[in-house]
Amino acid sequence: MTIRKIRVLVAKPGLDGHDRGAKVIAQAFRDAGFEVIYTGLRQTPESIVATAEQEDVDCIAMSMLSGSHLTLMPKVTRLLKEKEMEDILVIGGGVIPSEDIPLLKEAGIAEIFTPGTPTSLCVEYVKNNVTEKA
Amino acid sequence: MSYSKEELSAIQEAMDKWQVNVDRTIAKQGERKDPFISSGFNEINRLYTPLDVQGEYNEKLGFPGEYPFTRGPQPTMYRGKLWTMRMYAGFSTAEESNKRYKxxxxxxxxxxxVAFDLPTQIGYDSDHPMSEGEVGKVGVAIDSLADMEILFDSIPLDKVSTSMTINAPAAVLLAMYMAVAEKQGVxxxxxxxTIQNDILKEYSAxxxxxFPVQPSMRLITNIFEFCSEQVPQWNTISISGYHIREAGSTAVDEIAFTFANGMAYVKAAIKAGMDVDKxxxxxxxxxxxxxxxxxEVSKFRAARRLWGYIMKEHFKAKDPRSWMFRTHSQTAGSMLTAQQVNNNIVRVCIQALAAVLGGTQSLHTNSRDEALALPSEESVMTALRTQQVIAYESGVADTIDPLAGSYYIEAMTDKIYNEAWDKIQKIEEMGGAEKAIEIGYIQSEIQKAAYQWQKDxxxxDRIIVGVNKFQVKEPEPSxxxxxxxxxQKTQIDKLNELKSKRDxxxxxxxxxxxxxxxxxxxxxxPYILNAVKVYATEGEICGVLREEWGEYVAAVSL
Structure with a gap:
């Protein structure tokens, strides 16, 4: 039996162009042995979910620094629910005020990683929390 | 700077002896690091001496306001006039931002x-589906001339200088600014x-x-030409290394990639038939x-000398003003930490000092809370006061280029100058900045350094105080x-009202x-200006251009 590699979609929702964090975390995931797909900039929640479906990913990691996380991140989880793809682990990172984190978690974003978090912590989190797929 | 052969060999001899001493010390106790790498990824020597700084003083340094401008672009620098303290600001609606400006x-x-929100920067009105959640967030929302009139209400445009961080739709926002001036009778x-108007670094950083590269370059050269006749005191572009560095590049690459972009604009304008000195x-x-x-001080000095060289020797410009590197600068936002935010005040002070000792023409200082949120009024005040303390109390503005002649500063200035020029030539061999961006070279160089930083x-290997050392448990920031x-709703209501009232x-x-x-x-x-004046929205104007020119498709690379 071959063990399937963890597949992660690193996504940039909205109009934000700050992709340093997204690219750094994508490389850290790759170095950790994950299969990584990076969407590039200016993704809508619809396009992110479509890519996630097409690429059959285990995890969606969204990076946002423009302040529109409360609008766009929950929309992704809502769409996943509609498509019955809730087994995908959804995490977020970026400049996100701590008071917004409970709201995001309530909306189904499993964890939020703020500036200064070591990438190794994100890697561990994903390893421990993705749902095993057959 | 010049030493005789005899003096140099005497110094070398003494240094060899000293090296024995150093080796003995290191054998007992090693150094803190091996090697020492700067925050800009330069390797730093243990000691700099006259052996590291060769060359003619007049040729390499000269005098302020004179070629090669290493010591500053103006003859009296801050003794005549301090740098412009220019705080980047803008959020929410034009009304709110107007209050912050005052x-x-x-x-x-x-x-x-002026900081614009992302929809404005990307040519969408506030009611566009892509604008959802982004309106008024990272800057002020401007949909039409009506918003611009409010933004500059009771601010006389002949009295202030205004910098606008706007790139792809720079022509539209400049036209709106001109229309407001006309209404004020200016x-x-x-x-x-200044308009930033630097599209190439948008593609790379x-x-x-x-729009795609070709029409974008046309917009830029059209602006150069139009302003040289109509708005002669306007800085038509702000060729930016800031974002390249923020995205993670090395110090050398910040200069190399910025100047490669600058050379692309100069070439495009010359190709469009303009005289370089115009x-x-x-x-x-x-x-x-x-x-x-x-x-950083060395970097500013190297940049002035290198741009002077490029314009004079490479592009054969004749007017000394064409050789002059004039720069705005901003403290590094990416170096601010979300942990122990007050430490950021200290970081910003050091960064601001670097810009001032480097001879910047204007400066924005970041606020302590920017790793957490948009800056509050109180932290903006501290950031501005930091500049004022440097200007009025520290004494560093009282003599020109005070660090010149330091063996280290001069050696680092030479190093950055030489390595940046080598890299620029490499890019030129690839076919210039546009090509280097197209094939992803610039992006991948930036990305490599950014990832290396994170690993360090x-x-x-890199200590960030409060992040990977000296951490404390702290309360939630307030x-x-x-x-x-x-x-967003306010903006959309305004937009609907405008569309029902205009001609x-x-x-x-x-x-x-x-x-x-x-x-x-x-x-x-002129066509954009005419459209703006009848209150065509930014989204409508950019929409027409999108239909005619298409949109840039970024190659996604990792």
Missing amino acids: YLLDNGSSGLS PFDKLRG RGTYI FAGRLSFFLNAHNDLLE VESG GLLKVDPSV NEAVANRLEELRQAARGDANIM
């Missing part, structure tokens, strides 16, 4: 710097300010592009003021600024004329 001007800011030749004096720059104080921090989520036939006619101009090769600026 607050900054009342507190001694000497120029304005003639165009009295307008002073900042991300707010709209526009080169209005080119301005925007650099990062990063953490490593001495390296995680391994502890007093953060939050943008009212109703801004829609005139709008349709001006947009059709703009479409025809976009298809031809006339200067497009």
Whole structure:
């Protein structure tokens, strides 16, 4: 039996162009042995979910620094629910005020990683929390 | 700087002896690091001596206001006039931002710097589906001239200089600014300010592009030409290394990639038939003021010398103003930490000092809370006061280029100059900046350094105080600024009202004329100005251009 590699979609929702964090975390995931797909900039929640479906990913990691996380991140989880793809682990990172984190978690974003978090912590989190797929 | 052969060999001899001493010391106790790497990824020697700084003083340093401008672009520098303290600001609606500008001007800011929200930067109106959640967030929302009139209400445009961080739709926002000036009765030749207008670094590092490369370069050269006749005091571009560095590049690459972009604009304008001396004096720059104080000072000095060389020797410009590197700078936002935010005040002070000792023409200092949220009024005040303390109390502004002659500063200035020039030549061999971006070379160089930085921090090779060393448990931060989520609705209501009140036939006619101009090769600026004046929205104007020119498709690379 071959063990399937963890597949992660690193996504940039909205109009934000700050992709340093997204690219750094994508490389850290790759170095950790994950299969990584990076969407590039200016993704809508619809396009992110479509890519996630097409690429059959285990995890969606969204990076946002423009302040529109409360609008766009929950929309992704809502769409996943509609498509019955809730087994995908959804995490977020970026400049996100701590008071917004409970709201995001309530909306189904499993964890939020703020500036200064070591990438190794994100890697561990994903390893421990993705749902095993057959 | 010049030493005789005898003196140099005497120094070498003494240094060899000293080396024995060093080796003995290291054998007992090693150094803290091996090697020592600066925050800009330069390797730093243990000691610098006259052996590291060769060359003629007049040729390499010269005098302030004279070629090669290493010591500064003006003859008296800060003794004549301090740098412009220009705080980047803007959020929510035009009304809110207008209030913040007046607050900054009342507190001694000497120029304005407008931050636009992402929809405005990408040419979408507030009611566009892509604008959802983004309206008024990272800057002010501007949909039409009506918003611009409010933004500059009671701010006399002949008295302030205004910098606008706008790139792909720079022509539209400049046209709106001109239309406001006209309403205030201010003639165009009295307008002073800058539009960023630097599209190439949007493709490689900042991300707010709209159109493909060719029409974008046309827009830029059209602006150069139009302004040289109509708005002669306007800085038509701010060629930016800031965002390249923020995205993670090395110090050398910040200069190399910025100048490669600059050379692409100069070539495009020359190709469009302009004489280099007609526009080169209005080119301005925007650099990062990063953490490593001495390296950064050297970087500013190297940049001045290198740009002078490029314009004089490479492009054969004749007017000394065309050789002059004038720059705005901003402290490095990416170096601010979300942990122990007050430490950021200290970081910003060191970074600001680097820019001032490096001879910047204007400066924005970041606020302590920017790793957490948009800056609050109180932290903006501290950031501005930091500049004022440096200007009025520290004494560093009283003599020109005070660190010149330091063996280290001169050696690092030479190192950055030489390595940046080598890299620029490599890019030129690839076919210039446009090509290097197209094949992803610039992006991948930036990305490599950014990832290396992160690995260095995680391994502890780079210490970030409060992040990977000296951590404390701290309470949740308070007093953060939050943008009212109703801004988008307010903007959309304003937009609907505008569309019901304006002369829609005139709008349709001006947009059709703009479409025809976009298809031809006339200067497009007058058509944009005409459209703006009848209150065509930014989204409508950019929409026409999108239809005619298409959109840039970024190659996604990892």
